[in-house]
Amino acid sequence: MELLKDLTLILLATTVVGHYCTRIGIPAVIGQLLVGVLVGPALLGWISLSHSLESFAEIGVIILMFIAGLESDLQLLKRYLKPSVLVALMGVLIPVIGTYAVGMAYNLGTTESLFISVIFAATSVSISVEVLKEMNALNSREGTTILGAAVVDDVLAVVILSVLVSTTGTAVGESAAQSSSLLLTTIEQIIYFAAIYFVVRWLAPYMAKIGERLLIPMGPTLMAIILCFGMAYLAELVGLSDVVGAFFAGIAISQTTARSTVDRHIEPVGYALFIPVFFVSIGLNMDFNGLGKQLGFIVVLTIVAVLSKLIGAGSGAKMAGFSWASANAVGAGMVSRGEMALIIAQIGYTAKLMSPVRYSAIVAAIIVATLLAPFLLRWTMNKVHHGDVDRSKVRQAE
Numbered sequence: 001m002e003l004l005k006d007l008t009l010i011l012l013a014t015t016v017v018g019h020y021c022t023r024i025g026i027p028a029v030i031g032q033l034l035v036g037v038l039v040g041p042a043l044l045g046w047i048s049l050s051h052s053l054e055s056f057a058e059i060g061v062i063i064l065m066f067i068a069g070l071e072s073d074l075q076l077l078k079r080y081l082k083p084s085v086l087v088a089l090m091g092v093l094i095p096v097i098g099t100y101a102v103g104m105a106y107n108l109g110t111t112e113s114l115f116i117s118v119i120f121a122a123t124s125v126s127i128s129v130e131v132l133k134e135m136n137a138l139n140s141r142e143g144t145t146i147l148g149a150a151v152v153d154d155v156l157a158v159v160i161l162s163v164l165v166s167t168t169g170t171a172v173g174e175s176a177a178q179s180s181s182l183l184l185t186t187i188e189q190i191i192y193f194a195a196i197y198f199v200v201r202w203l204a205p206y207m208a209k210i211g212e213r214l215l216i217p218m219g220p221t222l223m224a225i226i227l228c229f230g231m232a233y234l235a236e237l238v239g240l241s242d243v244v245g246a247f248f249a250g251i252a253i254s255q256t257t258a259r260s261t262v263d264r265h266i267e268p269v270g271y272a273l274f275i276p277v278f279f280v281s282i283g284l285n286m287d288f289n290g291l292g293k294q295l296g297f298i299v300v301l302t303i304v305a306v307l308s309k310l311i312g313a314g315s316g317a318k319m320a321g322f323s324w325a326s327a328n329a330v331g332a333g334m335v336s337r338g339e340m341a342l343i344i345a346q347i348g349y350t351a352k353l354m355s356p357v358r359y360s361a362i363v364a365a366i367i368v369a370t371l372l373a374p375f376l377l378r379w380t381m382n383k384v385h386h387g388d389v390d391r392s393k394v395r396q397a398e
Contacts, residue, residue: 036283060278069250083320084148094312124338125150
């Protein structure tokens, strides 16, 4: 009964707020994030993040990234692989240096400062995906680079986290890599990425054909969901984020004859229930209790978190030959930390790599940076669009 009440309130609030956000030109996802802050512990306290809601939210982000993979152009992803790697490398290096410096400036100690730097090295592309979809820019040069960079970024963050945990000798929770051996974890992840080729080339087409022959409604969609959840589970098993597995499952299905059918069926399931719960769950993590004394730390950390990704990932895009407008859009698309940073923060908190006093402040900085990200992305992508329109007019005049 409690779950039904929470879901009813979340869906009612996100429907109303999403409608009016879209009407005034604000990304609907911003409204969903703010709903979480409003009805959660931070303000009204009507809903808390229960285990059941967390499960719904996890399924939501998996479906969202599966849809992103499904609607992505594999040839474009291959074409922009080099820019994606450059964006990811610079988008990890600059935030690590910047947030480590903030930690040391506030006398947090080397280990805690390092761990905070790993938290803010991560990128959660799910919110950027939603904004790009709203702007019909998911398969643009900027959108494709952001998607590719986010996958590389995720792998780098997991590797850095594994190194940090193994060198500090602290046990971590089940969300971290299952093996305590860094070498074994790395080998498992290499095998996982090698297996993706097998999935795209043979397994996904075979499952799509089976789905078409099943004498049940929505057979191809069911087989696609099985592949999505299976790859997400295996990604978690080897220490990667489940969204990586879901994204590549979407890529695999996009190369089959079932693509349009699955896309048509999966979107209503995701956007009617699971995806709104995921975005609201991020806001539910916000809690203002005891944050007054750490307001300066939160503000500084948030500013550094936003600027370091914007400058780091943007400079990577510029190095790859992008214009300044496009590079800024790519940087803005990498600003959001979302669930990936929250997961790493929780791992560190459980493993006692960070103090409980700073944990709430770090979660607050993650959420504020995540709230700012869609505004930045929409603003920078509009500049790219206007620049393209101006260049088109000049060419026509010539």
